[in-house]
Amino acid sequence: MSSDVFGEVVGQAAAVAVCRAAVAAAAAGPGGAGPAMTHAWLFTGPPGSGRSVAARALAAALECESGGCGSCTSCRTVRAGTHADMRAVIPEGLSIRVDEMRAVVSRAAMRPATGRWQIVLIEDADRLTEGAANALLKSIEEPPPHTVFLLCAPSTHPDDVPVTIRSRCRVVNLVTPSVDEIAEVLEQRDGVAPELARWAASVCAGHVGRARALAGSETSRDHRATVLAVPGAVRTLADVFAEADALLDVAKKESAEQSERRDETEREELRIALGAGGTGKGAAAATRGSAGALKDLEKQQKARATRTVRDVLDRALVDLSGFYRDVIVYASGASAALINPDVARDVHVAASRIGAEGALRRLDAVLACRVALERNVKPDIAIEALMMQLRVA
Template identity: 40%
Template sequence: MSVWDELTGQSEAIAVFRDAAGDVGGAMTHSWLITGPPGSGRSNLAYAFASALLCRDGGCGHCRDCRQVAARTHPDLAVLSTDRVIISIEEVRTLVASSQFSPSVSRYRVMVIEDADRMVERTSNVLLKALEEPPERTVWILCAPSEADLLPTIRSRVRSVRLRVPSTDDVAALLERRDGVTPETAVRAAREAQSHIGMAHRLATNAEARARRDETLSVALGIQSVPQAVMAAARLMELAKDDALAITAERDTEERESTLRSLGVEPGQAVPAGLRSQVKQLEDDQKRRATRSLRDGIDRILVDLLSLYRDVLLQQLDARLEPINAAIQSQIDALAGRTEPADTLAVMDSIADARRRIAQNVAPALALEAMLITVALPGTAPRKALP
């Protein structure tokens, strides 16, 4: 099985990168930008391309080079990803410096930045200099949701490949093949994740994640008054925190244990004063990651709520489209029957506003309360003027 077999729904993009890796028709270039919506498989495609460049057989998937790329330990692969809100300028400077090295065992030296959209302008300018004059055998692969997330000067120096949202059937087939779940579980997870590959995997394999999503929708459907809306906002915050903790807790523990072992500190032993700064740096990084994880968890809740009211609107308009939340169709029918399409659109607008406000650092609890009050009081949300 080659590295390309782990991808789904991106046949056009795969063809571009396979040609480039084989240098078919001069398709190879020194810098690439992979764009696409969250969950479309940007980073998966980036590492498949990296394997194809570093493997003697074009990404066979089982040789030492491919295994090292999968483990992110290949000597000619450098990776920059972040669990924080932004990528720091020092991280990019370090990566740029390492990009000047010649390949040690393969044809190329490959530099991957998974979250290129999380660089501020000053940091992006550091990367720009590396893209302008790269070493002959260095290849940059950047990943971002869209070209607009990067500076125009960077966009002009990369070849952009855009991914599409994979179909529900494609994602379900991947879950069955890779994770061994039943067809029913795979289809439901793919549908409820809205073809987000990573979230579909989590819903298909994690019962707690499924339970949290079910409760999110149940909380919203039970709102009948403003006090209930306020209480619901608090409960959604708790669910987001639980979800963030589930994602980060195990990793944090493993990182701390690994760091202490590398510093020669035995389990249960006090950290010597001379080593405390390194442990403190790790703890600070983990706190920043927890902040990012919580923000992502809140956004997932809002996306799930948006899917709920999308289904309600489709029912109200008698649209013949497949529902996302088919498992609670009876509750969707009941809500659609007692509200008007204009009210549903107002709620959907309020959810979109909450996502924007939270991204702009408005307190998440306040943004959720304001959004859920619209749910409690249909018809009271202010209408926006048409542009």
């Protein structure tokens, strides 16, 4: 398995081939861009297929002198999000605002400071407001010669990216990676034991990141087990509150662990990117500069931690909806594979108790709870309300 930046892009041979061709063309062509190179890209794919991972890999490969070696400063800084010539736009709320986009677009017009390209990465391009889309459109229509736009959007809602923008992008479609491909990457790249790798790949519903989290963290595995036990456990009113408490507790625990792990990785990557630990003339100045950068990073991490609990709860709700989806599949005699094959027995029991119709009602309740959390309803209130509806009297 390749160790370059595209090795991270799991189960997407066709997309990677397109990207590699573009990188080669960009390196060879006059002025840095041959016919296979495009200034605007749109990565689409189902949730978990790795849209932003693929976009970042292409960004690193474009900035890298060796087409994405994975180990040089360019590759590392692109990955750490600290490359001077790359801006990542990641929506904090429900939409990407126009002033945010204007600032990014005007920076993108400048010549690259250190790299070969000015790169703008827009995650969730389906969340552009109309104004933001227009601000971006002008720049995509007549891109500055050294600027590349990388947009990502879920393929489940292709119409959410305005057609004026879509029509000017080269679209790269990602697919859901297979269980084998995910298991292989967990084993070969992450060093996960074969049995655990296969199990994680089989229950992740095609989400590489999810498989990685399950394989890498016992807390994540415990959390999933707690969540999947909920449908069978909520029978009395006392159960409702007990299960809600358990779910909230375990979500807090998992989000704390996640933040800690991610924060430390980012700090380490930033240190490497800033060349900490170096000696010689520039090292002292670099150390002074890096103290400020570290402080900024810690501030960002703090803001993110408050969001993480909600994200972890949302993850739990996705697991729950997977369970009820499995109940519907089983109860209606469909031949589709279960999302949670390892708890097939519980799925069968639930199917006999509530049937496809009961499962469908509960699935709706889970989805409504996700919406409530996204609208900032307090987590304990949203989760308790959900448990009432999941109850099997």
